Amino acid sequence: MAQFQEVLKQSALHPKPAGLVLQYGTSGFRTNAKQLDHIMFRMGLLATLRSKKTKATIGVMVTASHNPEEDNGVKLIDPMGEMVTQDWEEHATQLANADQEDLLTALKNIIEKEAINMSQEANVFVGKDTRSSSASLSQAVLDGVSALGGHSKDYGLVTTPQLHYMVCCQNTQGKYGEATVEGYYTKFCQAFIQLTKNTSNRTDDQKHLCLDGANGIGALKVREMESHLKKELQISLNNDGSKGRLNHQCGADYVKVQQKPPTGIKINPGERCCSFDGDADRIVYYYTDSEGTFHLLDGDKMATLISTFLKELLTQAGLDLKIAVVQTAYANGSSTHYLENTMKVLVRCTKTGVKHLHHVAQEFDVGVYFEANGHGTVLFSKAAEEKIQQLAEDTNVNDKRKKAALLLRNTINVINQTVGDAISDMLLIEAILAIKGMTIQQWDTIYTDLPNRQLKVKVADRRVIDTTDAERRAVTPAGLQEAIDNLVKKYRQARSFVRPSGTEDVVRVYAEADTQVRNLFSKLSLLLILMAVLLRLKNIWKGIVL
Numbered sequence: 078m079a080q081f082q083e084v085l086k087q088s089a090l091h092p093k094p095a096g097l098v099l100q101y102g103t104s105g106f107r108t109n110a111k112q113l114d115h116i117m118f119r120m121g122l123l124a125t126l127r128s129k130k131t132k133a134t135i136g137v138m139v140t141a142s143h144n145p146e147e148d149n150g151v152k153l154i155d156p157m158g159e160m161v162t163q164d165w166e167e168h169a170t171q172l173a174n175a176d177q178e179d180l181l182t183a184l185k186n187i188i189e190k191e192a193i194n195m196s197q198e199a200n201v202f203v204g205k206d207t208r209s210s211s212a213s214l215s216q217a218v219l220d221g222v223s224a225l226g227g228h229s230k231d232y233g234l235v236t237t238p239q240l241h242y243m244v245c246c247q248n249t250q251g252k253y254g255e256a257t258v259e260g261y262y263t264k265f266c267q268a269f270i271q272l273t274k275n276t277s278n279r280t281d282d283q284k285h286l287c288l289d290g291a292n293g294i295g296a297l298k299v300r301e302m303e304s305h306l307k308k309e310l311q312i313s314l315n316n317d318g319s320k321g322r323l324n325h326q327c328g329a330d331y332v333k334v335q336q337k338p339p340t341g342i343k344i345n346p347g348e349r350c351c352s353f354d355g356d357a358d359r360i361v362y363y364y365t366d367s368e369g370t371f372h373l374l375d376g377d378k379m380a381t382l383i384s385t386f387l388k389e390l391l392t393q394a395g396l397d398l399k400i401a402v403v404q405t406a407y408a409n410g411s412s413t414h415y416l417e418n419t420m421k422v423l424v425r426c427t428k429t430g431v432k433h434l435h436h437v438a439q440e441f442d443v444g445v446y447f448e449a450n451g452h453g454t455v456l457f458s459k460a461a462e463e464k465i466q467q468l469a470e471d472t473n474v475n476d477k478r479k480k481a482a483l484l485l486r487n488t489i490n491v492i493n494q495t496v497g498d499a500i501s502d503m504l505l506i507e508a509i510l511a512i513k514g515m516t517i518q519q520w521d522t523i524y525t526d527l528p529n530r531q532l533k534v535k536v537a538d539r540r541v542i543d544t545t546d547a548e549r550r551a552v553t554p555a556g557l558q559e560a561i562d563n564l565v566k567k568y569r570q571a572r573s574f575v576r577p578s579g580t581e582d583v584v585r586v587y588a589e590a591d592t593q594v595r596n597l598f599s600k601l602s603l604l605l606i607l608m609a610v611l612l613r614l615k616n617i618w619k620g621i622v623l
């Protein structure tokens with residue numbers, strides 16, 4: 078077939094370095110940008126096949142999110158703006174790792190396995206972040222699409238969630254919004270303005286937000302969006318990319334993991350601040366108090382604020398809809414306890430990775446999901462949206478119910494339901510704080526985090542660790558879980574687990590414990606040190622050697 082001849086010809090321009098093997102990780106391929114040209118070309122091919130198979134537009138985003146500037150990566154986006162399904166992740170890995178001379182065979186295997194009609198039209202949307210490598214890598218994606226005869230639309234510089242939004246808009250014939258960046262700003266900013274318009278007496282302080290853009294795409298896009306906010310939210314933008322390096326000592330991941338403010342930003346005591354990550358699909362909030370102590374409000378705090386707000390509105394509206402919060406093992410134990418016992422909200426725990434949280438959240442009328450690191454959103458079932466819409470239009474309901482229904486309707490419109498979105502989450506949180514007349518300090522005191530630490534340990538082969546119970550318990554290697562249990566039971570409210578990372582070649586170690594008495598803190602550190610030592614012990618388990 079002529080198409081395959083073209084693939085062969087084009088692929089020679091995007092050759093695979095011999096011996097290189099890469100896995101489709103937690104959210105796509107991610108490594109040093111120099112190793113990715115062939116991967117991008119092949120993901121262009123795969124997205125074209127996926128589009129033919131689903132008869133819908135597919136998205137390909139070139140980004141390595143919070144990772145350093147010299148890395149890059151690629152994320153595939155399915156028709157409704159969701160992450161690509163797991164069986165296609167396997168196709169992606171196979172196609173990515175096929176030797177140059179086996180590429181056509183690998184391609185044909187997928188076509189056969191998925192019974193793809195090659196005469197079906199294909200459409201692929203492509204976007205990229207601000208990394209210097211992104212321009213040529215996104216061109217490689219476009220080359221892959223055209224080699225298989227697909228049509229592509231290059232959105233250029235966009236945030237990851239913006240591209241998810243575009244794909245969803247396109248495949249729902251505009252019902253979700255208009256598939257342009259302008260359409261994105263209009264939809265979300267209008268909803269924000271509607272939500273906040275009746276909040277009386279918002280002071281200038283309440284309208285002001287200090288933002289760390291991680292020197293990335295989020296900063297550019299916030300600047301573009303600003304005029305749509307009509308001064309209802311005044312953002313002072315730091316780390317906008319004009320000086321500093323992408324994600325270098327700044328951004329949501331740095332702030333969350335280091336538990337300190339980013340560099341490149343001057344924070345006044347009590348000022349409300351937030352940080353985006355490098356592709357603007359994560360956000361965390363924080364402030365420093367008058368004594369200079371840093372306070373982090375992470376994904377768990379956001380999930381709590383949002384689910385409390387929604388639960389109150391559903392009650393006021395008299396709507397009997399099932400709401401749940403979906404977390405991972407990294408959620409602070411205090412947040413889970415508060416949600417279950419004080420808020421009486423159903424909490425579910427899943428494996429790390431947004432795709433897992435997203436799917437569980439879809440099981441409920443209203444599913445709020447957040448990773449502790451600040452990636453999350455809210456999903457409303459179709460039935461829930463219809464009930465809210467009906468109530469908002471009903472002329473026979475009392476004022477209280479009507480008001481709640483209208484707020485719920487605007488809340489739905491301010492949320493990007495396709496994926497966690499730093500811009501949309503920011504607008505949602507800002508609106509909730511405005512409506513509740515709440516300061517960041519008041520939000521912070523809803524519950525107190527258990528002190529916690531996260532470490533990474535490099536081992537020879539992280540795959541020897543296998544986990545169960547949403548990654549909270551290790552099944553292999555033998556003896557590991559027992560050792561953890563023995564350590565943990567010595568401390569109050571202590572919890573710890575180890576799991577292999579899906580994005581880096583490391584094992585992650587997490588621990589938290591009740592350290593209300595100051596000197597117990599040293600015991601928590603001790604617990605962590607012991608665990609790290611445990612992992613470092615050479616030859617204790619076959620396969621783990623430092």
Ligand SMILES: CC(=O)N[C@H]1[C@@H](OP(=O)(O)O)O[C@H](CO)[C@@H](O)[C@@H]1O
Pocket residue numbers: 103104142407429430431448450452577578579580581585
């Ligand atoms: C503890 C942690 O923050 N893990 C992150 C990280 O996954 P790992 O599988 O832990 O490497 O990257 C994922 C993709 O960005 C993100 O979804 C996840 O939350």
Ligand SMILES: [Mg+2]
Pocket residue numbers: 142143354355356357358359
């Ligand atoms: Mg990201």
